Amino acid sequence: MSDASIRDSIHHRRDLLRLFGAAGIGLTATACADDESESExxxxxxxxxxxxxxxxxxxxYLMDPKGVGGINRLYDNGDILTEGEIKFAPTSKHITEGMSNEDFFARYAKELLVLNGLDYSVNNHxxxxxxxxxxxxxSAAxxxxxxxxxxxxxxxCPLSFLTFGNYSATANLVPMARVPYIQSLKLLANADSVHGATQHPYHDDFASDRIEQTLAKQNQRSATRSSLPRQKRAESMLYAAQWNSQSLSRITPHIPKSVPKDPLSQQAEIALASFKAGVCVSANLTVGQFDSHQKNDEDQMKLLPRLLASIDYLLRRAEELQIREKLVLxxxxxxxxxxNYNNGDGKDHWSIGSIMFLGPGIRGNRVIGATDDAQMPHPFDPQSLSLNPENGIRVRxxxxxxxxxxxxxVADHPFAERFPFKVAExxxxxxxxxxGET
Known part of the structure; x- marks a missing residue:
């Protein structure tokens, strides 16, 4: 392989660097890396x-059911269902697609922690x-x-923090990676192949090895000569693109051959393939259109079952990839x-809500907190986690x-300590x- 061909290949690496930059992939490398270096x-x-x-x-219509006071129009108080310790609204008769509450909680209640009566303090998006x-x-910081x-x-990790929308601030602690489509992930994972097709690599193994050796030597030479910090950083990032390319190639075996139609399930596939490959730590998944100011019941009965079906898809695929026991959700x-309903049969913003958790280190089949029949939170004791109307707190x-x-x-990590919360012990x-419970 000629030196000119190697130079052309290095120019291809620069194109790869631009591709990584568009995805927000973190590119870091030690300036003194040598040809014995290995990817992370x-x-x-x-x-x-x-x-x-x-x-x-x-x-x-989910985990904090109310069958009184006209809060909903689809079920009565006597229709509320229970799976283990978790009460939920009956939805199977009101949905045409997705996953009903009955099926979701039957499958996952034993693993779920539900917290009701969460106080958002404000009701603006x-x-x-x-x-x-x-x-x-x-603070936006x-x-x-x-x-x-x-x-x-x-x-x-090259894709340490994946996000698909919603609020995604990083405080400049880690790059924000956006990989919107499975095809985009395929291109990143197979950046050394034509259009991401592994059967059509740009170079054979011998040529690729020569390119890697040349890049390593080039990076080593640049580390020993004096140069401006900006130039040194650019050269280091170029070299890092090589190693991130190798790391990202581990994603390829886990990219699904068939793409799910649901957007949230597609996001799940991208995140799970990246997790399985060991190039990602966390993912921020998002599905929208829940702002049901008009026709609340109709919209929520479409969106909630789709949401639950996508979460079910995420968990089942994680099981198939053998990472389910490592997944915190x-x-x-x-x-x-x-x-209450407005004149358009919709419901407006409300500053009280709920949140659910599942995963290792979380004991399921539990409900903490509650709301009253007017959907206002019951204060509870932060130590015992039991309701305490007189001396309890509102959870925020x-x-x-x-x-x-x-x-x-990570509570004691220096990064976390830079962003403390003003909450009394x-x-x-x-x-x-x-x-801590048995």
Whole structure:
């Protein structure tokens, strides 16, 4: 292989670098790397997924059912169902596609932790989305939980923090990676092949080895000569593109041959393939249109079953990929819906809602917190987690985020300490995850 061909191949690497940059892939490399260097070992979990029902879900049609006071028009109080300790609204008679509450909770109640009566404090989309994502209402400087845990646990991963929309601030702790389509993932995973087709590589193995050796020597020479910081960083990033290309190639065996039609399930496939390949720590998944100011019941009965079906798809695929036991799942929305209907048969924004969790380190078949018949939260004791109307607290997103950081083992990480929450020790939720219980 001629030196000119090698130079042409290195130019291809620069094109690859631009492709990575468009996806937001983190490119970092040690300036003194030599030809003995190897790509980073695969990240082996745990993996974190935050599913956002963007727009504001109606929790009375899910995990906080109310059959009184005209809060809903599809069931009565006596119709409310129970699976284990979890009460839920009956939906099987009202849906035409997706997954009913009956099927979802029958399959997952034993693993689910439900928290009702979460106080969002405000009911505007933008601040609520930020509040739920970061745990801080008044600052745009805080990272989302998904970004923070990625920065703490796997900052060297090429796709450490994947996001598909919603509030996704990183506080510059970790790159924000966007891979919107499975075909985009295929191109990234097979960047050394024509149009991502592994059967059509740009070079044979011998040529690829020569390219890698040349790049390594070039990077080593640049490390020993004096140059401006900007130039040195650019050269380092070019070299990192080579190693990230090798890491991303591990995704290829896990890219599905058939693409699911549902957008949230497509997001799940991209995240799961990246998890399995060890190139991703966390993913922020999003499905929208829950803002049902008109025809609330009709819209929610379309969207909630689709959401549950996609979550079921995510969990079943994780099982097939043998990473289910490493997957932590947070299911949330930035607000709830009012306990009354407006003139358009819709429901408006409501600052009280619910959140669900599932995964390793979380004891399921539990419900913490509650709302009354007017859909207002019952205060509860943060130590015992039992209702305490007189001396209890209202649980807010910062309480949840403190607990999530502890669950992920990053509460004492320097990155987390840069973004503290002003919550008294006596207000922190003791053993929210139930791991201290028998």
């Amino acid at each position: 070992p695969p990240y082996d979990g745990p993996f974190y997924v935050v599913v956002n029902a963007s727009g504001g879900w109606d929790t009375t 933008s601040p609520c989305s930020r509040y739920m994502a970061t745990g801080h209402l008044d 805080y990272p989302t939980f998904a970004a923070l845990v990625a920065a703490c646990r796997g900052p060297e 947070v299911m949330q929305s930035e607000m709830g819906r009012t306990p 997103p910062e309480h949840i985020h403190i607990a999530l950081r502890e669950l992920a083992g 006596t207000e922190k939720l003791a053993d929210l995850w139930g791991i």
